[in-house]
Amino acid sequence: MTTISRExxxxxxxxxxxxxxxxxxxxxxxPAPGQGEVLVQNTWMSVDPYMRxxxxxxxxxxxxxxxxxxxxxxxxGKVIASNHDKFAEGDLVLSMMGWxxxxxxxxxxxxxxxxxxxxxxxxxxxxGMPGLTAWGGLLHIGQPKEGETVFVSGAAGAVGxxxxxxxxxxxxxxxxxxGSDEKCAWLKSIGVDEVINYKDHPDQRALIKAFRAAAPxxxxxxxxxxxxxxxxxxxxxxxxxxxxxxxxMISVYNDTEPKPxxxxxxxxxxxxLRIEGFVVTAFMSKTADFIKDxxxxxLEGKIQTQETVEHGIENAPTAFLKLFSGGxxxxxxxxxxx
Numbered sequence: 558m559t560t561i562s563r564e565x566x567x568x569x570x571x572x573x574x575x576x577x578x579x580x581x582x583x584x585x586x587x588p589a590p591g592q593g594e595v596l597v598q599n600t601w602m603s604v605d606p607y608m609r610x611x612x613x614x615x616x617x618x619x620x621x622x623x624x625x626x627x628x629x630x631x632x633x634g635k636v637i638a639s640n641h642d643k644f645a646e647g648d649l650v651l652s653m654m655g656w657x658x659x660x661x662x663x664x665x666x667x668x669x670x671x672x673x674x675x676x677x678x679x680x681x682x683x684x685g686m687p688g689l690t691a692w693g694g695l696l697h698i699g700q701p702k703e704g705e706t707v708f709v710s711g712a713a714g715a716v717g718x719x720x721x722x723x724x725x726x727x728x729x730x731x732x733x734x735x736g737s738d739e740k741c742a743w744l745k746s747i748g749v750d751e752v753i754n755y756k757d758h759p760d761q762r763a764l765i766k767a768f769r770a771a772a773p774x775x776x777x778x779x780x781x782x783x784x785x786x787x788x789x790x791x792x793x794x795x796x797x798x799x800x801x802x803x804x805x806m807i808s809v810y811n812d813t814e815p816k817p818x819x820x821x822x823x824x825x826x827x828x829x830l831r832i833e834g835f836v837v838t839a840f841m842s843k844t845a846d847f848i849k850d851x852x853x854x855x856l857e858g859k860i861q862t863q864e865t866v867e868h869g870i871e872n873a874p875t876a877f878l879k880l881f882s883g884g885x886x887x888x889x890x891x892x893x894x895x
Contacts, residue, residue, distance in 0.1 A: 558589045558638075559587060559589065560587040561586055562584070564627040565580055566625055566627050567580065567628055570612055570614060573811050574811045575612065580873075588661070591640060593640060594640055594641060595638065595639045595662050597662060599632045599657065599894075601681055601890055601891070602633075602655035602681070602891045603630055603889075603890060604630065605889075608628070609881075631651065631681050632653070632655035632681070633677045635649055636648040637659075643669075648670075650668060650670055651670050651685075653666055656870075656873055658870050673852060679862065682864065682887070689837055689840055689841075689847050691717075692719070692850065692851070694835055697840065705778060707720070707721075707776075708731075708734075709733045710779075710783040711734070712749065712752070713744055715887055718744070718863065718887055721733050722861065726859055732751045734752070736883040738754055743886060747861045753771055755767075761790070765790045768790040775794055775796035777798075777799050777800070778799065778801075779799065779801045782804050782807060783807055785808035788819055797828050798829050800832075800833075801830060802833060803833065807880075864889075865889050867889075867891050867892070868892050870893055876889050877889075
């Protein structure tokens with residue numbers, strides 16, 4: 558028995574904003590699984606902003622994608638044939654073998670998935686890497702205290718929306734920025750106290766004014782997903798002993814030339830600020846604590862999730878490109894088993 562699978566490969570390295578022609582759709586024939594192997598059919602896959610950096614041929618915390626080879630990323634799939642003693646047909650599994658419809662595995666890197674009654678795709682978002690990123694970055698680096706003000710840029714995204722809700726659970730006043738009135742309305746619906754549509758404030762001076770108006774008593778914790786003018790505005794509004802948690806800077810991921818840095822970095826000194834960047838691997842050892850917290854919050858109805866879904870492997874590049882144009886609300890996913 559053989560299986561036909563389609564996959565997305567990197568056709569060329571993007572310069573600036575990626576384009577559809579940087580990707581190619583290819584078809585492969587998979588053999589029947591051998592001894593100690595399983596055949597997995599993916600049902601959901603994730604696209605994430607960090608994948609843009611992997612399209613550049615440079616050393617980083619994860620290896621770069623290779624031209625002519627399939628991309629990879631988190632995916633949820635179902636075992637459809639097994640010759641492995643630890644996996645049975647029908648098992649749901651989490652893997653890093655996204656961007657393809659099916660694959661053969663010897664079991665390494667596969668995690669059998671107990672969904673605890675949650676939809677399986679939740680483990681690509683709130684209960685997966687984005688949720689762990691939000692939980693670890695906010696609680697272990699930002700260390701918010703009850704009554705403090707937490708400002709989240711990119712607040713309607715997969716990570717940002719989780720940060721907002723966890724901060725509210727911890728008794729904080731929460732302010733967020735997003736790029737549309739629809740996203741801002743959703744943030745208000747999940748309890749965010751003040752929201753800024755940054756597209757209504759197109760220059761740096763206007764954004765600074767908006768930050769100060771939304772957080773008149775200052776910002777104690779700033780969770781950074783955007784960079785650029787957002788970071789400048791946050792530095793202006795930070796309180797003494799404030800903490801800046803640097804998770805991402807999506808505004809600069811597609812720059813072809815470095816932009817000048819913030820001109821107000823001296824506030825780091827005068828306001829005694831702490832700025833710390835991180836990647837999610839720093840919190841992998843704390844996954845059990847994260848799942849314990851998250852499951853309790855879900856049961857108590859304190860966490861709401863939102864998804865934007867593209868359908869079919871052929872539309873995975875479209876889903877990825879939408880991350881950089883504000884085309885997603887909450888977690889961007891691709892459903893593969895339609």
